[in-house]
Amino acid sequence: MTYGDTTVVDDLSLSVAPGQVTCLLGPSGCGKSTTLRMIAGVERQTSGELWVDGTLICGDDFRILPEDRPIGLMFQDFALFPHLTVAQNVAFGIKVSKAEARDRVQKLLARVGMDGFADTYPHQLSGGEQQRVALARAIAPRPKIMLMDEPFSGLDNRLRDGIRDETLSVLKEEGTAVLLVTHEPDEAMRMADEIALMRDGKIVQRGAPYNIYNAPVDKAAAAFFSDINVIQGVSHGALTETPFGQFLTPGLGDGQAVEIIIRPQHLRIDFDRQGKGPNPTPQEGVPAKGTVKRARFMGRESLIEFEMAFDGSVLTATVPAVFLPKEGTVLWLTMRRDRCFVFAA
Incomplete structure (x- = not known):
C-alpha cells in the first residue's frame, strides 16, 4: 500500500484461521491500522489480493464493497448510533426477517450480559456496557472475520481485562477469525493465539506468543516486549x-x-x-x-x-x-x- 512515494504496507502476507486470534503488533505508524482498513475495504490496496474463505473479495481489477464483505469491525470509540436503542443498534445490518433478527438480538444481548438494556440508548450506558453492545452488533451478522482496532484502549484498567476476556470468549464460540491491532505487547501476549510483529510496513516476525517472546528475530524485537x-x-x-x-x-x-x-x-x-x-x-x-x-x-x-x-x-x-x-x-x-x-x- 503506497501513498504517493511513501510505502505504508509492504509485501504483507497474512492468514487467520476460524476461532483464532491473530494480533498485529507494532509501534504507531508501522502500518497496522492501514492493513485493517484494506481488509475492511475502507482503503483499496495498491496491489495484491484479499481472500475470505476461498473467495476473492478484492484484487487488482475486482472489488467487493465494504458493506458486502463478510467482515465485522470493532473500533476504539464503539461507533454506536446515538439515536438508536441498544436493540436497534445490534439489529442494524442483520439481513434476515424481522422475527429472525429479533431472536438473534435477544440471544446476543443475553450472551453479552445486556439483555435488560434492549430499550436503552447508548448515552445511558457506561463505557463497559457500550463495549458489550458494540461486540453484539459486530457479531450479529455472523461475520467470518472480525477486525478489531485497539477496541479496549478507551476502557479503564479495572474493566479492560474482564471485558477483553469476555469478548474473545464470545468470538471464539462463534468460530470467528479475529485480527486484532494493538501497540501494547502485554495485550497481544494475553489475547493472541498468534502474533505478527510489524515494523515499517512489514511483518518482521510471526508466531505463538511464547515463541516470539523467547526467540526474537533481532534486538528490536526483543526490546519491543520488555x-x-x-x-x-x-x-x-x-x-x-x-x-x-x-x-x-x-x-x-x-x-x-x-x-x-x-x-x-x-x-x-x-x-x-x-x-x-x-x-x-x-x-x-x-x-x-x-x-x-x-x-x-x-x-x-x-x-x-x-x-x-x-x-x-x-x-x-x-x-x-x-x-x-x-x-x-x-x-x-x-x-x-x-x-x-x-x-x-
Whole structure:
C-alpha cells in the first residue's frame, strides 16, 4: 500500500484461521491500522489480493464493497448510533426477517450480559456496557472475520481485562477469525493465539506468543516486549569474549561486532558468592562485579541499576518482592546463557 512515494504496507502476507486470534503488533505508524482498513475495504490496496474463505473479495481489477464483505469491525470509540436503542443498534445490518433478527438480538444481548438494556440508548450506558453492545452488533451478522482496532484502549484498567476476556470468549464460540491491532505487547501476549510483529510496513516476525517472546528475530524485537540489557563484544573464531565469560557466536566472522541481549529478570544477583570472588559455572559463566547506582521498588519486584566494573556500563536487574540495597553496594552478577540472545551489531 503506497501513498504517493511513501510505502505504508509492504509485501504483507497474512492468514487467520476460524476461532483464532491473530494480533498485529507494532509501534504507531508501522502500518497496522492501514492493513485493517484494506481488509475492511475502507482503503483499496495498491496491489495484491484479499481472500475470505476461498473467495476473492478484492484484487487488482475486482472489488467487493465494504458493506458486502463478510467482515465485522470493532473500533476504539464503539461507533454506536446515538439515536438508536441498544436493540436497534445490534439489529442494524442483520439481513434476515424481522422475527429472525429479533431472536438473534435477544440471544446476543443475553450472551453479552445486556439483555435488560434492549430499550436503552447508548448515552445511558457506561463505557463497559457500550463495549458489550458494540461486540453484539459486530457479531450479529455472523461475520467470518472480525477486525478489531485497539477496541479496549478507551476502557479503564479495572474493566479492560474482564471485558477483553469476555469478548474473545464470545468470538471464539462463534468460530470467528479475529485480527486484532494493538501497540501494547502485554495485550497481544494475553489475547493472541498468534502474533505478527510489524515494523515499517512489514511483518518482521510471526508466531505463538511464547515463541516470539523467547526467540526474537533481532534486538528490536526483543526490546519491543520488555526492557533489555545490551553487552557489546567482538567475535573471534566463533567466540565472543565478555566480562561474563565467552559466548559462542557461530556464523559471525572475525572482527564482527556482537550484541548480547539479556532481560533484567534473567540477570541474577549471586548472593552466595559475595566476597568469594569469581568462580565460573558452565551455565552461568563468569560472574561480573557491579556497584549499585539506584534501587526502586516497583510493586511486584525491585529494580536495581548497576554500574559495571569492567567498562562503566549500566545493567539493570530485577528481583522479586522487596530488595533495596544502598547506593554504592558491591554485588556480583551472573547471567544464564540459555536466556541470552546473540545478534550481529
